[in-house]
Amino acid sequence: MKGWTLTFVLAAVFGLCVGPFYWLAMAATHANSDIFSWPPKFYPGDQLAANTAKLEESIGLVNVLGNTLFVAVAQTAGAIVVSLLAGYAFAKFQFAGRNLFFVLLLSTLVIPGGVTIIPIFEMMNDIGLIDSFPALILPSLSVPFGIFLMRQSLLAIPDELLDAARVDGAGELRVLWRVVIPVMRPVLAALAVFLFLGAWNDFLWPLIALRTPEMYTLPVALATLQGLARTDFGQVMVGTAISSLPMMVLFLILQKQFISGLLAGATKG
Amino acid sequence: MTLTLSRPRRMTVPRRSFVTKRNIPYLLVLPALLGFLVFKAYPILAAMYISLTTGAGGARSFVGLDNYVRLVNDPLFWTSLWNTGLILVVQVPIMLLFALLLALGLNSPLVRLRGLWRLGVFMPSLTGLVAYGVMFSVILRKDAGLLNWLLSLFGVDPIDWLGSPFWARIAIVIALTWHYTGYNAVIYLAGLQSIPKDLYEAAMVDGAGSVRRFWSITVPQLRPILLLTVVLSTIGTLQLFDEPFVLTGGGPDNSTLTISLYLYQNGFRYFDFGYAAAIAYALTLIVAGFGIAQMRMQKR
Numbered sequence: 001m002k003g004w005t006l007t008f009v010l011a012a013v014f015g016l017c018v019g020p021f022y023w024l025a026m027a028a029t030h031a032n033s034d035i036f037s038w039p040p041k042f043y044p045g046d047q048l049a050a051n052t053a054k055l056e057e058s059i060g061l062v063n064v065l066g067n068t069l070f071v072a073v074a075q076t077a078g079a080i081v082v083s084l085l086a087g088y089a090f091a092k093f094q095f096a097g098r099n100l101f102f103v104l105l106l107s108t109l110v111i112p113g114g115v116t117i118i119p120i121f122e123m124m125n126d127i128g129l130i131d132s133f134p135a136l137i138l139p140s141l142s143v144p145f146g147i148f149l150m151r152q153s154l155l156a157i158p159d160e161l162l163d164a165a166r167v168d169g170a171g172e173l174r175v176l177w178r179v180v181i182p183v184m185r186p187v188l189a190a191l192a193v194f195l196f197l198g199a200w201n202d203f204l205w206p207l208i209a210l211r212t213p214e215m216y217t218l219p220v221a222l223a224t225l226q227g228l229a230r231t232d233f234g235q236v237m238v239g240t241a242i243s244s245l246p247m248m249v250l251f252l253i254l255q256k257q258f259i260s261g262l263l264a265g266a267t268k269g
Numbered sequence: 270m271t272l273t274l275s276r277p278r279r280m281t282v283p284r285r286s287f288v289t290k291r292n293i294p295y296l297l298v299l300p301a302l303l304g305f306l307v308f309k310a311y312p313i314l315a316a317m318y319i320s321l322t323t324g325a326g327g328a329r330s331f332v333g334l335d336n337y338v339r340l341v342n343d344p345l346f347w348t349s350l351w352n353t354g355l356i357l358v359v360q361v362p363i364m365l366l367f368a369l370l371l372a373l374g375l376n377s378p379l380v381r382l383r384g385l386w387r388l389g390v391f392m393p394s395l396t397g398l399v400a401y402g403v404m405f406s407v408i409l410r411k412d413a414g415l416l417n418w419l420l421s422l423f424g425v426d427p428i429d430w431l432g433s434p435f436w437a438r439i440a441i442v443i444a445l446t447w448h449y450t451g452y453n454a455v456i457y458l459a460g461l462q463s464i465p466k467d468l469y470e471a472a473m474v475d476g477a478g479s480v481r482r483f484w485s486i487t488v489p490q491l492r493p494i495l496l497l498t499v500v501l502s503t504i505g506t507l508q509l510f511d512e513p514f515v516l517t518g519g520g521p522d523n524s525t526l527t528i529s530l531y532l533y534q535n536g537f538r539y540f541d542f543g544y545a546a547a548i549a550y551a552l553t554l555i556v557a558g559f560g561i562a563q564m565r566m567q568k569r
Binding site: 002003006009010011016017019020021023024027035036037040081083085088089090095098101104105108116117118119120122138139141142144147171172173197200202204208218219223226236240247255 | 289293294309311374381385390410504
């Protein structure tokens with residue numbers, strides 16, 4: 001009996017959490033005038049194709065999706081490589097300045113993003129990278145949290161494993177490729193998911209750094225669309241659904257990696 | 270294709286390579302170091318300098334601590350500080366309490382379909398700023414908004430969520446709670462699951478009831494994680510930007526203007542970089558102060 005009450009309460013909380021997404025998906029299939037009907041429509045309409053076509057016309061949906069995907073993949077891949085290499089150095093090698101660099105790196109975690117955004121904007125402006133993809137990708141390649149996560153996980157790998165490969169005549173790069181990366185695969189996957197989620201949803205910096213609509217990422221394009229005086233909510237809802245959908249699907253497939261990536265994010269402090 | 274296949278595999282004979290045991294750590298750490306110097310260290314120092322100047326680009330002039338003096342005398346800055354503090358004090362305890370209760374529910378063996386519920390409550394934390402903003406600006410509408418519809422089922426009259434200073438703050442609290450409760454609950458759930466079962470078994474043998482077990486085992490065991498989430502949520506809320514930016518724009522009547530939003534407005538609406546940088550450093554001091562104070566408490 002008690003179990004059923006608890007189950008019911010959790011189902012209600014589940015409804016509050018998932019309900020807005022369900023409603024969003026339904027709204028994406030209705031015309032602007034039907035979206036704000038009373039009571040709300042919780043069943044699908046027939047305007048999905050029309051809304052999508054309008055969205056393609058107003059923001060260039062296909063192009064914008066391509067931009068978003070390219071930037072998010074490049075940023076994630078780059079940051080993964082940088083984090084893995086640096087984390088490996090911190091965990092398994094002695095070198096001059098190691099501790100100093102590590103402490104400096106971690107201390108930047110407490111500095112709000114608002115501090116660095118103005119100088120980075122001026123820098124990008126000075127070297128003419130404003131309104132380009134490198135302006136979005138480059139600042140996010142050296143991620144202190146990613147480096148820290150890699151270092152912590154690599155510390156758990158016994159040195160003997162690496163030394164055994166070296167004794168067998170493997171060069172340093174081969175040790176990295178053949179021993180370190182295979183062992184690290186689950187952690188790399190968790191970090192990748194975490195970074196990709198951040199890059200896919202990134203809004204403020206792209207908003208500041210991009211100028212021309214052809215360069216926009218999906219969040220920026222959606223925000224400009226929503227800011228228009230007479231917003232057509234049908235297309236806004238489609239765009240919003242499209243921007244949330246990939247994450248939901250990825251999450252359903254990679255639940256474990258998501259949760260461990262976000263939990264690792266929580267323990268970064 | 271066949272050519273590459275039939276080629277004999279290269280022997281792993283030691284070969285003079287560019288990468289040696291001696292230089293490899295430096296090569297490994299170089300990309301991270303470059304990124305750090307260019308996009309972290311330099312901007313942090315540059316922002317410090319910019320906060321001591323006024324004007325932009327070539328026409329920048331050094332004004333010493335003028336921006337900081339202006340900050341202390343700026344009623345809007347104090348308003349933003351007050352709003353941020355108010356939202357922090359109200360929202361963080363509510364959210365973490367909900368999250369803990371939710372985690373206890375999700376951890377209870379009596380509950381069916383636990384995996385499904387856990388999946389659902391985690392979903393809001395995946396939503397990006399813009400998607401979230403669009404959804405909530407529609408959910409919170411006075412006419413035909415989803416929330417007012419839900420409340421109408423219980424006989425509550427429509428509320429003008431974003432139109433009055435009081436309700437706008439409540440709306441921010443609701444949106445924040447929706448966004449992050451599930452995330453914190455999943456953190457607590459991981460903590461609950463790592464508590465050794467035999468602690469509970471031993472307590473049951475000793476005749477401790479469920480309330481007693483909660484206070485004497487669950488709470489002390491979860492303490493580090495509880496403190497961690499308090500620190501993270503506090504730091505996050507001090508930097509609150511997303512919700513007021515997408516939902517209220519700081520209004521009405523500056524009732525939801527937060528420090529980060531005020532920073533953004535000065536920097537990228539008025540292009541007053543010097544003043545924005547000063548606000549950014551003030552915020553850094555506040556965040557660092559809270560962080561250190563809470564870490565101290567954690568050690569105790």
